[in-house]
Amino acid sequence: MNERQPPPLLVAATADILRKHAPFDAMAEADLAHLAGGLKLRYFARDTVILSPENGIIDSLFIIQRGAVQADEPTQVSLHTMAATLTDGECFPIGALVAARATTLRYTALKDTFCYVLDEVRFKEVMSSSPEFHAFCTRRLAALLAASTRGTREAYSSRAADELTMASPLRNALRHAPVTLPESASVRQVLELMKSRRIGSIVLTGGDGAPSGIFTQTDVLNRVALAAQPLDRPVSEVMTRDPATLAAGSALSEAAQLMARKGFRHVLVIEGDRLMGVISERDLFGLQRLSMQGLRKDIGRAETVDALAFAAREVRELGTAMLAQGVAAEQLTQFISALNDAVTERAIELARREHDVAGIGFCWMGLGSEGRNEQTLATDQDNAIIFPDAEGDDRDATRKKLLAFADQVNRALDACGFPLCKGDIMARNPAWCLSLAEWFHRFDDWIRNSDPEALLNASIFFDFRALHGDASLVDRLREFLLAHVKDRPVFLRQMAANALQTRPPLGLFGDIVGGEAIDAFQFVQMLRLRAQDSLDRGSGRRSRTGSTRIR
């Protein structure tokens, strides 16, 4: 009977119920119908255990139709039990299902609860056909955001099995054996050991050898240095007692959630009653890069502007989550810029399918903050197009094609949360969709006429960067600019004065590494340094530390 399709009315009715919740509300009609058509419906009276580690490897997804389900640690290992309540529309256990492992949590009906059950085969079919559902299920870091906003939601990754993800067990993330001392040791002994082993935390053991507390670098500051505690006191007086513990089989996301929930920075990892190691918040932060890669793949997989917009929304959520966790602003802007680039790139690819621009050999450029990799969570579009000067070709006909194409890209980006530029500095504006020769002319003009408008334009347009297409065009434009600007001290001085009036954006001279973007940075940096230099010369001062001075 399972090969049969349910009556359309049942499918529609079920889809209607699901559509009240994310991610089902964002899914395409056909995908949601396919999902709904494969569902079974089960009932769990209050206090019934729905799933627990004893169920073994998970082969279905549970979606709560109505009711409430508590997810908690079934074992007594954890001193601080974590419990979360799931309600209508929430799914579990995504992590265990995609990782094909047993769940580490126990799910119990808090009240009479109905759950839809989706078997693994259909789950995978929907995962591959629906970018929205896929994004939802593989959104890893969102688990952290979800943990702080709406209770546990497992949102893990299905990517490469050997890759460490938020769904991986804690034991896989431990970097070294635990370093312990008896709690009777002096603070000095503890600090010396931390220094010699270059570690941020030490686990202290009681008389029975079992962990009794933890002492971390933060404690040195707060409880020893600032509290003016003598170093010969036993560490037991300043350590944190009863540190949080999790079983080694628990997922990294559970550690992240525990930290987010309780405000800890370290969690002890235990196998049976043996201490395996300590996982720190810093260890988890490393995984954010992986989360980025996952999101990046989702972006590249988006087949429609809607799907892309969904992914772009995830980028912003990720950014918000990272910001909330205190990720450095420099790092954050870099991350977000990289993902926004991917969104732009994908929007361009999608538009290319409908416009015959392949033969033109153009390049799409990011400008201003976009050009400097300084995009933050809310940023409007600044972009332009450069195309080659072909012999005897009708430049305006080429421009016309590119403008129609650019218009579609600009609108798609708008739909993805990058508002149209108020100043109309966008590729769809004929003024900024120019051939190489036209750009030379335009740049030359600005350098010669250093009136306020030219300076403004220069400050936006000289921070340009190839985003898609033939980057050699952009290189030639840059060479042209460098060659012409160095003979124009007046212009440079004005640029520098201009730059000093406005507070430079974050991260401009941060420790940024990697990729093609470097060129743009180095260029802008160089440009400003030269400007600074000429300014200093003009006022009879010399700057030895250019970059810090500009900051």
Add this chain to the structure above:
Amino acid sequence: MISSIWPFRRARASLPEAVARSVERWRGLAEYERGRPPAKGRWVVVAVESGGLEAVSDTLIAVGALAVVDGQIDLADSFEVILRQEAPSTVANIEIHGIGGTEQTQGEDPREALAAFLAFVGKDPLVAFHAPFDSTMLRRAVDRHLGIAFKRPWLDLADIAPLVWPRYASRLSGLDDWLETFSIPVAFRHRAIADCLATAQLLLMVLPAAAGIGASTAGQLVSLSGADRWLS
């Protein structure tokens, strides 16, 4: 009544070959296992739509059925058919179930539709809310179109629900009352298959509670329906 003993009141030779074979197959199926636990095995929730509310005189317009297997509803394990009518039912009637005149006159051959229904339900126990109405409608239609007696065990949730939840018994009567009390969503009330889905959710809640009302087997649970519907 002689008709309830003798299954071949009408000439079965008049049935199309495939229908006759299907009916024969159904008659040869083994009866469900009365001794199984209520939460195990297959129950089939049934709902019918008719041309009116008189079970003994109105015609059967549509049948919906949805299986509950091992305490689980499988949306794909379901059945829905509209029986071809010579003339559509009244407008007032159409407004109740929403099956339009054209849909009614373009429905399936009643013999094929009912044979398919038998194949779907097999010999599993049937479930309905106010079962006498559905069982009478189906018995009459099967008798008329297939010429056999359709006498099946029916579990009537209108009888069972008050036993499971006695505190609600005095103030809840109709299916709508129970659905509302347990917040069971119903997409399109009085459309057979949608009614089945809602009724089946009520059944899911009843099954784990069966032991608590003295029914440790499926057979006992059926017997708890006001009268044993076997011979109704």
